[in-house]
Amino acid sequence: xxxxxxxxxxxxxxxxxxxxxxxxxxxxxxxxxxxxxxxxxxxxxxxxxxxxxxxxxxxxxxxxxxxxxxxxxxxxxxxxxxxxxxxxxxxxxxxxxxxxxxxxxxxxxxxxxxxxxxxxxxxxxxxxxxxxxxxxxxxxxxxxxxxxxxxxxxxxxxxxxxxxxxxxxxxxxxxxxxxxxxxxxxxxxxxxxxxxxxxxxxxxxxx
Amino acid sequence: xxxxxxxxxxxxxxxxxxxxxxxxxxxxxxxxxxxxxxxxxxxxxxxxxxxxxxxxxxxxxxxxxxxxxxxxxxxxxxxxxxxxxxxxxxxxxxxxxxxxxxxxxxxxxxxxxxxxxxxxxxxxxxxxxxxxxxxxxxxxxxxxxxxxxxxxxxxxxxxxxxxxxxxxxxxxxxxxxxxxxxxxxxxxxxxxxxxxxxxxxxxxxxxxxxxxxxxxxxxxxxxxxxxxxxxxxxxxxxxxxxxxxxxxxxx
Numbered sequence: 001x002x003x004x005x006x007x008x009x010x011x012x013x014x015x016x017x018x019x020x021x022x023x024x025x026x027x028x029x030x031x032x033x034x035x036x037x038x039x040x041x042x043x044x045x046x047x048x049x050x051x052x053x054x055x056x057x058x059x060x061x062x063x064x065x066x067x068x069x070x071x072x073x074x075x076x077x078x079x080x081x082x083x084x085x086x087x088x089x090x091x092x093x094x095x096x097x098x099x100x101x102x103x104x105x106x107x108x109x110x111x112x113x114x115x116x117x118x119x120x121x122x123x124x125x126x127x128x129x130x131x132x133x134x135x136x137x138x139x140x141x142x143x144x145x146x147x148x149x150x151x152x153x154x155x156x157x158x159x160x161x162x163x164x165x166x167x168x169x170x171x172x173x174x175x176x177x178x179x180x181x182x183x184x185x186x187x188x189x190x191x192x193x194x195x196x197x198x199x200x201x202x203x204x205x206x207x
Numbered sequence: 208x209x210x211x212x213x214x215x216x217x218x219x220x221x222x223x224x225x226x227x228x229x230x231x232x233x234x235x236x237x238x239x240x241x242x243x244x245x246x247x248x249x250x251x252x253x254x255x256x257x258x259x260x261x262x263x264x265x266x267x268x269x270x271x272x273x274x275x276x277x278x279x280x281x282x283x284x285x286x287x288x289x290x291x292x293x294x295x296x297x298x299x300x301x302x303x304x305x306x307x308x309x310x311x312x313x314x315x316x317x318x319x320x321x322x323x324x325x326x327x328x329x330x331x332x333x334x335x336x337x338x339x340x341x342x343x344x345x346x347x348x349x350x351x352x353x354x355x356x357x358x359x360x361x362x363x364x365x366x367x368x369x370x371x372x373x374x375x376x377x378x379x380x381x382x383x384x385x386x387x388x389x390x391x392x393x394x395x396x397x398x399x400x401x402x403x404x405x406x407x408x409x410x411x412x413x414x415x416x417x418x419x420x421x422x423x424x425x426x427x428x429x430x431x432x433x434x435x436x437x438x439x440x441x442x443x444x445x446x447x448x449x450x451x452x453x454x455x456x457x458x
Contacts, residue, residue, distance in 0.1 A: 004317045008226035015233040016429070022237065023246050023425065 057104040059149075067092055067199050070154075074194045075175055085176045092199075104197075106157060154196040210403060210452075213310075214445030218437060221309040223320075224444065227302060228436035231295070232266045236432070238291070242284065249422035256419075257412035259404055259446070261372070262299040264439020266432045269415040270422045296335050300327035303376045306447050330375050330382055338368070366393050373450050392453050403449055407442045414438055 070089040075082045092102065149155050175186040175193075218224045239247045249270045258268045301324030305315040308323075342364070350357035370389030374380060380388060393400060418435060421427035 004315060004320065005222045005226060007317060008223055008230055012226060012229050012233060015230065015237060019233060019237050019240065020425075022240055026240065026245055 055106045057106070059102045059104065070196075070198045070200060072154075072196050072198075073176075074196055076192045076194065077188055078190045083174050083176070104157075149197075149199055152198065152200055154198040157195045157197050159192060159194055208403065208406065208445075210445040210448045211406070211441070213448045214441040214443070217306075217309050217444045217448075218441045221315065223315060224302075224306065224309060224440045225437040227298070228264050228440055229432060231263055231298070232432040232436065235265060235267065236428075238287075246425060246428070248424070248428060249419050251423065254415060254419040255412055256415040257408040258415075259407050259411070260439045260443040261369075261446070262443075263295070263302045264435060264443060266418075266422070266428075266435050268439065269411055269435055270419045270431065293332070296332050297324050297328050300324050300331040300376070303327070303331075303372065303447075306444050307377050307451075310444060310447055310451060327376055330385075331372060333382060334372055334375075366390060366397065369393055370450055373447060374454075377447070377450060377454065388454075392450065396453050399453070400449065403445070407445070410438070410442060 068089065068091050071087045073085045073087060075085065175188075175191065236247070254271050256269045256271070260268065301320045304323035304327055305320050308315050308319070345364075346357055346361065349360045367386075367390040370393050371386050372389075374389035374392070375382065375385035378385075378388065414435060418431040422431045
């Protein structure tokens with residue numbers, strides 16, 4: 001019996017450092033979300049946009065516990081940063097709740113009948129949404145295949161650019177109004193909007 | 208109660224009874240980390256999970272487990288889950304038999320444990336398969352008639368099935384004889400067994416309330432595994448002890 005006890009104790013003592021060191025590895029790595037899935041359960045938000053789609057990404061909760069985030073949009077014109085528009089920031093406990101994963105959604109759609117395009121992104125449906133309601137503009141939207149976050153480095157969630165049609169000539173300038181809505185009339189040929197998400201300081205507690 | 212004291216005494220003397228659950232829980236933890244990409248800590252909030260350990264006690268019995276919905280669509284994960292379930296059934300058979308030996312004062316070594324696993328595996332697997340397929344279907348059908356009918360049926364099923372596997376292993380019986388023996392002993396001694404089951408449920412519930420907040424932290428999770436492996440194993444042995452006394456009285 002002593003030998004049996006000893007074998008089990010040795011296995012337990014071998015598993016203990018293995019588990020702990022693997023956990024250290026998991027905490028230190030920049031974290032990667034899995035390939036996004038088209039979320040059928042989110043069809044409700046696309047009811048009015050038949051051509052729309054929702055990509056759902058998931059991040060493990062232990063990587064996010066205690067972390068905070070910044071979500072902003074960088075507006076570039078011909079490669080130059082014109083403005084940074086802050087959308088939201090704060091702790092991300094509300095993203096997680098009691099779930100084992102934090103959900104992050106990126107969604108887009110085109111309503112051809114109404115002639116408008118839109119997209120949104122964020123931890124829950126409908127958090128942020130642009131609606132350039134003029135069929136003059138044609139947003140080009142792509143959700144990334146994988147999201148790889150590193151502490152204090154912004155990650156581009158989505159790019160909003162426009163097709164090279166004839167544009168009204170005006171000086172490049174801010175494209176957001178005071179309420180944070182995109183002003184269609186302010187858009188320029190060559191404008192690109194990068195939706196940036198950044199996890200700050202408290203992410204990855206092991207240094 | 209005497210059974211509980213006997214359970215704790217036996218586990219204190221036979222260390223393998225708590226070491227094996229520790230190994231299984233740590234192995235399960237590591238596997239979960241590989242699948243989920245993170246340590247499955249207990250979510251915030253108060254959690255209450257009462258259980259009657261009828262096999263190897265694992266930490267997942269009393270604290271909220273990880274949600275494997277992320278990977279459930281994968282065929283590889285399904286195969287892995289199947290292999291793990293079969294392996295656990297194999298070990299459970301030997302654990303139960305080893306618990307009976309320990310209670311009788313016999314020492315259990317590796318070859319004995321392995322031989323017991325092999326000897327009782329087929330019967331344990333059949334019981335597991337029967338319960339896996341029959342129980343949810345019957346419960347769903349009865350619940351469709353009336354929820355109270357389903358609850359009464361569940362209570363009757365517990366009476367008839369609870370000592371089934373213990374009877375098979377304790378007295379080395381076949382499936383049918385074990386079933387008859389188990390439910391006869393349970394039915395004839397219901398007034399003595401139910402209080403013990405309630406006390407075990409209460410103790411596991413209290414353990415769940417204490418260990419769930421602890422398992423929100425890495426070190427706490429490890430400590431919770433250690434504590435529940437010891438307590439769960441003792442409660443498990445207490446049950447077998449009760450059965451052995453009742454079976455002895457009947458003879």
